[in-house]
Amino acid sequence: MSAALIWVVSPNSELCNGLGFLETKEKRGFNRLNNIVSRKRDVVRRVVANPSGNLAISSEQLVYDVVLKQAALVKEQMRSRAEEVEDVEVKPDVVLPGTLGLLNEAYDRCGEVCAEYAKTFYLGTLLMTPERRKAIWAIYVWCRRTDELVDGPNASHITPKALDRWESRLEDLYNGRPFDMLDAALSDTVSKFPVDIQPFKDMIDGMRMDLRKSRYENFDELYLYCYYVAGTVGLMSVPIMGIAPESNAPTESVYNAALALGIANQLTNILRDVGEDARRGRVYLPQDELAQAGLSDEDIFAMKVTDKWRFFMKKQIKRARTFFDQAEEGVTQLSSASRWPVWASLLLYRQILDEIEANDYNNFTKRAYVSKPKKIVALPIAYAKSLVPPSSRNLVSN
Numbered sequence: 001m002s003a004a005l006i007w008v009v010s011p012n013s014e015l016c017n018g019l020g021f022l023e024t025k026e027k028r029g030f031n032r033l034n035n036i037v038s039r040k041r042d043v044v045r046r047v048v049a050n051p052s053g054n055l056a057i058s059s060e061q062l063v064y065d066v067v068l069k070q071a072a073l074v075k076e077q078m079r080s081r082a083e084e085v086e087d088v089e090v091k092p093d094v095v096l097p098g099t100l101g102l103l104n105e106a107y108d109r110c111g112e113v114c115a116e117y118a119k120t121f122y123l124g125t126l127l128m129t130p131e132r133r134k135a136i137w138a139i140y141v142w143c144r145r146t147d148e149l150v151d152g153p154n155a156s157h158i159t160p161k162a163l164d165r166w167e168s169r170l171e172d173l174y175n176g177r178p179f180d181m182l183d184a185a186l187s188d189t190v191s192k193f194p195v196d197i198q199p200f201k202d203m204i205d206g207m208r209m210d211l212r213k214s215r216y217e218n219f220d221e222l223y224l225y226c227y228y229v230a231g232t233v234g235l236m237s238v239p240i241m242g243i244a245p246e247s248n249a250p251t252e253s254v255y256n257a258a259l260a261l262g263i264a265n266q267l268t269n270i271l272r273d274v275g276e277d278a279r280r281g282r283v284y285l286p287q288d289e290l291a292q293a294g295l296s297d298e299d300i301f302a303m304k305v306t307d308k309w310r311f312f313m314k315k316q317i318k319r320a321r322t323f324f325d326q327a328e329e330g331v332t333q334l335s336s337a338s339r340w341p342v343w344a345s346l347l348l349y350r351q352i353l354d355e356i357e358a359n360d361y362n363n364f365t366k367r368a369y370v371s372k373p374k375k376i377v378a379l380p381i382a383y384a385k386s387l388v389p390p391s392s393r394n395l396v397s398n
């Protein structure tokens, strides 16, 4: 069992009771918006699920709906914060004695997990304000634990039922009833920042997809998978990282860029790990594009770099880069303290694509990685980029 899962502790009622999840005006506003957008999403789902027709709505459109919803939450929060400044009736949050220490301990554990599994990322979070850093750790840990369910040492025992239980734990922590300490940290985070539950639920859906599916017919199907497992992280992160107060960009355009970064990272991950995935019987590449290039699963399992493979890979790398380009436009709009770590991770992950090229597209038996010296060079470049102030010039909503 991984360290992240060993740290699961039994429910702590003192901590659970004392988190003070008050029904604030902000929350009521979010819920109103949630309901409106959820209804719209259900309609879209029905259209997609209609058995008599073909896919009427693309994955991209479906996902954009979540982007709009998350952006609406942030706008609503900003509006209600402004109202609350004038509202003398608003009560302060009640924190019961003793709970703060436990909560800090919970956040510290999240930080330890993050430091253990994602060192560079952890260092980046140290540049953020303490509140933001702790929230990012809590989100990271939840994502890591979710991923461990299907990718960790106990993955072979994971059933759809276990994922259903994980989802009801998620709902519980959103309702102020965390199951363990790590959940309590996230519970506190989502009570403080306008992070919608939908991306979390969608990530669990991604794990469900991974359990039942090992092939993707076309890019539309792959896009949806990438959104579920990585684009969601982008959407969860922006409310924490914050948009620069001086940014004029439409909120949804920043979320779109965050989504693009998640998709770009996941596509890069897939291209880097073709050989490793094939050894597990998995092919995360669009089957129709493989066929168009005169390739099939057999070619992948044969693990031979041919001209057909190089040609296919060039197109896949090009597509991943377009998502990185889209993401770059949004990083500048983030709050100043969040820009450096995001630029650093973007530049580093993007370089994996260069390394695949440098390996002459042998992603079957060679794992592309960015060397330490190259990582070190990327940091000041990322810093210089993070100094560029926001501008709405290049950003479009969709």
Ligand SMILES: CC(C)=CCC/C(C)=C/CC/C(C)=C/CC/C(C)=C/COP(=O)(O)OP(=O)(O)O
Pocket: 229, 230, 231, 233, 234, 235, 237, 238, 254, 255, 257, 258, 259, 261, 262, 265, 266, 269, 327, 328, 330, 331, 334, 342
């Ligand atoms: C661009 C804007 C506006 C905001 C940034 C929003 C963010 C933080 C987006 C990033 C989303 C993200 C980190 C997605 C996860 C992607 C991914 C493929 C992670 C890989 O995780 P591991 O499998 O642990 O990676 P390695 O195998 O490379 O260690």
